[in-house]
Amino acid sequence: MLLQQLINGLTLGGVYALIALGYTMVYGILELINFAHGEIYMLGAYLGIIFLGLFTVAGLTAVSLPLALFLTVLLTIIVCSAYGFTMEKVAYKPLRNAPRLSPLISAIGVSIFLQNYVMLTQGATDKVFPQRFGDSGLQFLNVNMTYLQALIIIVSGVLMLSLHLFIQKTRVGKAMRAVAQDKTMAALAGINVNGIISVTFIIGAGLAAVAGIMVASYYGLVNYYIGYIVGIKAFTAAVLGGIGNIPGAMLGGIILGLVESAGAAYISSEYKDAYAFIILIVILLIKPDGILGKNTEEKV
Amino acid sequence: MNYEAIKKHPVLKALLISLFAAILFLPFKDIKSSTILFAIMFIFLSAVLLIKKSQVLPALPKIRWTPPHFLRAASVPSVIMVFILLPFFLKDYYLDVLIMSGIYMLLALGLNIIVGFTGLLNLGFAAFYAIGAYTYAIANTKLGLDFWTSIPLSAGIAALSGIALAIPALRLRGDYLAIVTLGFGEIVRLVLNNWDSLTNGPNGITGIARPSLFGASLDKLNTYYYLVFIFVVIAVIIIRRVECSRIGRAWISIKENEIAASSLGINTTKYKLYAFGFGTVWAGIAGILFASKMQFVSPESFTFMESVLILSMVIVGGLGNTFGAIAGAFILVLLPELLREVQSYRMLILGIALVLFMLFRPQGILGGFKSVHFRR
Amino acid sequence: MYILDVRELTKHFGGIRAIEDVSFKIKGGRIVSIIGPNGAGKTTLFNCLTGTTRSTKGSIRFKETEISKLPSHKIAELGIARTFQNIRLFSEMTTIENVMVSQHTRVRYDFLSVITRSGGFKTKERSIKEKAFEYLEFVGIEDYADTQADSLPYGSRRRLEIARALATEAHIILLDEPTAGMNPIETSEVMALIKKIQELGKTIILIEHDMKLVMGVSDRIIVLDHGVKIAEGLPDDVRNNPMVIEAYLGSETNH
Ligand SMILES: Nc1ncnc2c1ncn2[C@@H]1O[C@H](COP(=O)(O)OP(=O)(O)OP(=O)(O)O)[C@@H](O)[C@H]1O
Ligand SMILES: [Mg+2]
Numbered sequence: 033m034l035l036q037q038l039i040n041g042l043t044l045g046g047v048y049a050l051i052a053l054g055y056t057m058v059y060g061i062l063e064l065i066n067f068a069h070g071e072i073y074m075l076g077a078y079l080g081i082i083f084l085g086l087f088t089v090a091g092l093t094a095v096s097l098p099l100a101l102f103l104t105v106l107l108t109i110i111v112c113s114a115y116g117f118t119m120e121k122v123a124y125k126p127l128r129n130a131p132r133l134s135p136l137i138s139a140i141g142v143s144i145f146l147q148n149y150v151m152l153t154q155g156a157t158d159k160v161f162p163q164r165f166g167d168s169g170l171q172f173l174n175v176n177m178t179y180l181q182a183l184i185i186i187v188s189g190v191l192m193l194s195l196h197l198f199i200q201k202t203r204v205g206k207a208m209r210a211v212a213q214d215k216t217m218a219a220l221a222g223i224n225v226n227g228i229i230s231v232t233f234i235i236g237a238g239l240a241a242v243a244g245i246m247v248a249s250y251y252g253l254v255n256y257y258i259g260y261i262v263g264i265k266a267f268t269a270a271v272l273g274g275i276g277n278i279p280g281a282m283l284g285g286i287i288l289g290l291v292e293s294a295g296a297a298y299i300s301s302e303y304k305d306a307y308a309f310i311i312l313i314v315i316l317l318i319k320p321d322g323i324l325g326k327n328t329e330e331k332v
Numbered sequence: 333m334n335y336e337a338i339k340k341h342p343v344l345k346a347l348l349i350s351l352f353a354a355i356l357f358l359p360f361k362d363i364k365s366s367t368i369l370f371a372i373m374f375i376f377l378s379a380v381l382l383i384k385k386s387q388v389l390p391a392l393p394k395i396r397w398t399p400p401h402f403l404r405a406a407s408v409p410s411v412i413m414v415f416i417l418l419p420f421f422l423k424d425y426y427l428d429v430l431i432m433s434g435i436y437m438l439l440a441l442g443l444n445i446i447v448g449f450t451g452l453l454n455l456g457f458a459a460f461y462a463i464g465a466y467t468y469a470i471a472n473t474k475l476g477l478d479f480w481t482s483i484p485l486s487a488g489i490a491a492l493s494g495i496a497l498a499i500p501a502l503r504l505r506g507d508y509l510a511i512v513t514l515g516f517g518e519i520v521r522l523v524l525n526n527w528d529s530l531t532n533g534p535n536g537i538t539g540i541a542r543p544s545l546f547g548a549s550l551d552k553l554n555t556y557y558y559l560v561f562i563f564v565v566i567a568v569i570i571i572r573r574v575e576c577s578r579i580g581r582a583w584i585s586i587k588e589n590e591i592a593a594s595s596l597g598i599n600t601t602k603y604k605l606y607a608f609g610f611g612t613v614w615a616g617i618a619g620i621l622f623a624s625k626m627q628f629v630s631p632e633s634f635t636f637m638e639s640v641l642i643l644s645m646v647i648v649g650g651l652g653n654t655f656g657a658i659a660g661a662f663i664l665v666l667l668p669e670l671l672r673e674v675q676s677y678r679m680l681i682l683g684i685a686l687v688l689f690m691l692f693r694p695q696g697i698l699g700g701f702k703s704v705h706f707r708r
Numbered sequence: 709m710y711i712l713d714v715r716e717l718t719k720h721f722g723g724i725r726a727i728e729d730v731s732f733k734i735k736g737g738r739i740v741s742i743i744g745p746n747g748a749g750k751t752t753l754f755n756c757l758t759g760t761t762r763s764t765k766g767s768i769r770f771k772e773t774e775i776s777k778l779p780s781h782k783i784a785e786l787g788i789a790r791t792f793q794n795i796r797l798f799s800e801m802t803t804i805e806n807v808m809v810s811q812h813t814r815v816r817y818d819f820l821s822v823i824t825r826s827g828g829f830k831t832k833e834r835s836i837k838e839k840a841f842e843y844l845e846f847v848g849i850e851d852y853a854d855t856q857a858d859s860l861p862y863g864s865r866r867r868l869e870i871a872r873a874l875a876t877e878a879h880i881i882l883l884d885e886p887t888a889g890m891n892p893i894e895t896s897e898v899m900a901l902i903k904k905i906q907e908l909g910k911t912i913i914l915i916e917h918d919m920k921l922v923m924g925v926s927d928r929i930i931v932l933d934h935g936v937k938i939a940e941g942l943p944d945d946v947r948n949n950p951m952v953i954e955a956y957l958g959s960e961t962n963h
Pocket of ligand 1: 721724725726744745746747748749750751752753793
C-alpha cells in the first residue's frame, strides 16, 4: 500500500515538477509569476488529443503507433512553445518596467483568455484521449506499476536531467544563468537578453506540453479548466523547492506529488486539492525562500 | 529582404503576425475559421500599424484630464437621480441585473480599498464575499437571526477573517501576497464544499429569509433595489470620507512608496491591516445582500473567477478611484447582459481586456480623471 | 546635550561591510556633513539611523532613547526625518498632498470623526493643509501646490522631499545629496535653504559629495571611506587631514 502510493505520488510528482520548472525559470529571470503557465499545460493536453486523433483518422496509428505518438509529441511541443513565446511577447514584454503587479494581472488575463479560447473552440465537455494504454504493467512486491506510469516517471526524469545539463553545460544555458543573475550586466557582456527570455518561455512551454500529453494519456480525459488547479500545484512545487531554483522545482514537485497521494489515501480525498494550497500558504508564511532557496535583502 | 526591414514594414509585419496567429489557431478549430481569423487580424493589424507609423494618434496613456468643476459637482447628484428613477422605467429583468450590479459595486468598492488605495493585490476576495453570505445563511437558517442583526455579524466576521489572513500574509512581497490570498480563497471554497454538517456541501443552503422592515417583508424587486442602492450610497459616502483623511493618505502613500511612507511616520503594517479589515467589511455586506436576495447560497458562486471578475471591475474602472470601482462594476455586469449574443464570449473578452488595460491603460477608464483625494 | 549618539554602528550585507564600527556624536542645532567617495556607506548610515534597514550591531541613541531596534515609523515619530538620494515622492499625489502625509503622527483624529465629518475633524484637516502650505512656502514651491508630484521640475522635487521631511516636525533632518543633479545656482539656493532650516533650530545631517561645497555650511564634518570613519572634526581640520586627502583625491582621480 505504501509503496503503491509512492509510485502514484512519483508519477504525479514528475508531472508537477515538469510544469514547476517553467514557473521557476521564468521567475528566476523576470521575477514574474507566469500565472498562465498552467494553461500551456492544458493546451498541451488538448493538442496531444487533437494531433493523435488526426493521426488515428489518417490511419498512421494503425501503421505505426510509436511513430504517431512521436509526431504527436513533437507537434505538440512546437505549438505549445509557440504559444509560450507569443504570450511573453504580447502580454509580458511590454510590461517589463511597469509596476510589479501589472504583469501578474496581465498573466491572469492571458490565463482566462486561454481557458475560454479552448472552451469555445473545443467545447466545454470532457475530451477523451484517443488511445487506451491499459492497466498492464510491472508487478512487484504486491504493487502494480503500469507501463504508462513507468514511462511518465522515466520521461520526467530524463527531461529534468537534460534541462539540468543544458543549463549547466551549454552556452545558452550559461547565458540564461547570467541573465537570471543580473540583466544589465548580462546585456553589457553581449548577451541577447530578450532572446534568452524567449528561450526560457519556449523551454518552459515545451516541458509543460510534455506534461500535458502525459496527463491526458494517464487519466484519459481532459477539460479546459485543468490548467488552473495543476498550475497552482506546480507553482506550489516551485515555491516549495525555492522559486528560481531549478533542482528545487524538481524536488518540490516530487514532494508535492507524494504528499498528495499519501494525503488522499490516508487522510481524506475530498480535500485532495487543499493539500497543495495549505502547503503553499504554510511555506510562504514560514519559509518563503523554499527548501533550496537563499535569503535576499531588498535594495533601498 | 532582411528581418529588420520586415519588422519596419507595417503591412508585411501585419501579414506575418496574422499568419502566425492563424497557424496557432488552426489545430483548435478548422481551416475556415483560421482563414477568417487571418483575414480579420490582417486588416486590423495593418490599419493599426499604418496609423501608428504615420503617428496621427497621440499615445493613449498620456491623456490626463481633470473635468471642470461644475461637471464634477453636477455628476454625482445626477447619477443618483437617475438611479432613483430607474425602477419606474425598467422591466423586472433589468432591475434584477441592476441589483446584482449594486452588489458588485460594494465588492468592487471594498476591493478597491485594498488593491487600489493600498496597492495590495488580493486574488481571493470572493472568499470574504462567501464568508459574509454564509454567515447570514447559517445565522438565519440555523439560529433564526434576522437580516438586520446579521449585517454587523456578516461584516464583522468578514473583516475579522480579512485581518486574520493579513496578519501573517503581510510580511510577504506583493506577488506572494497575491498568491496567498488566492490560496485562502480556494481553501474557503473547499471548506464550504466539504463541511456538510454546517454548509450542506455543494448543495448549498436554501430557504434564507428576505429582510423585512417594520414588519413588512422587502421582497418586491424594486424595494430590494432601493435597499441595495442605499447600501451603495452609504458605502460611497463612508469610503470617500475615509479616503480624504489621514487614513486614506496613509494608504495611498503606502501604495506609492512604502519606504518613504514609513520614513514619514506611517505604521505601514497597521494601515495595511486597516485596509484589509475595512475593505473586507464591504465584501461581507455584499455577501449578506446576495444571500438574502437569492435566498440560496452555494460554493459555486464564490470561485476564483468571481475574485478575478471583481478585480477586473476595479481595474477597468481605475485602480484607486472610488467612482471608477462603481463604473467598473456597472459596466462589467451590464455589458454582458445587454449584448446577449456575446454572452459566451464574456470571459474570453474579459481576459483580453485585462491584458489590454495593463498594456495601454493601467490607470483604468476613469484614471484620467485625476483622483482628487482631498476636496478643495 | 548631544542629540544623537552613535556607537560602534555596523552594517553588513552578506559579505559586504557597508559600515564598520562607526561612532560619533552630534550636538543639537548643528549642521553636520557626512562625506566620502561613492560606496563609502553614507546612505547605508542614513538607512540605519532612520530604521530603513536594521543595523547588524551597535547602538544609536536619539536624545534619551535607544532607536537602533525601532521600526522606521517609530523613529520618524520620535523626530528623525530624511530625504532620499533617489527621490521617493508619492507621484500620484499633488505636491501639497505629499506634505500633508507628513503630519500623520502630529495631527490625529479618530475613525468616527472621519465618518461623521465632525467639527474637530474639519478644523484639524484645515490646519494640516495650512501647515503643509507653509512648508511649501518655506522651501519655495508653493506655486506648484496643486501640481501632481511626478510632473514637477527636477529641482522642485528635491525641494518637495525637504518640505515633506520638515513637515514631520522632526528634530533631526537627514538630507541625502539634496543637490545631486543640480546646476551651481540651484545648488547654492539649496545650501541657503539648509542654513534657513538650521535657523528653525533643527539639527541637520547632510550627505554631500562635493567637499568644497560642504565646507561653507557645515559646523562639523565626518568622513567615511569603505564603511569606516576615517576623520571627523571642524571643516578646516578635515580639509587638511592627510587621510582624507588621500581617500578623496585617490578616488577623485579614479573617476
Ligand atoms: N541592500 C544592499 N544590499 C547589498 N549591498 C548593499 C545594499 N545597500 C548598499 N550596499 C552596498 O553597501 C556599500 C555602501 O553603499 P552606500 O549606498 O551606503 O554608499 P554611499 O556612500 O551612499 O554611496 P553613493 O555616494 O554612491 O551614494 C556599497 O558597496 C553598496 O553596494
Ligand atoms: Mg548614497
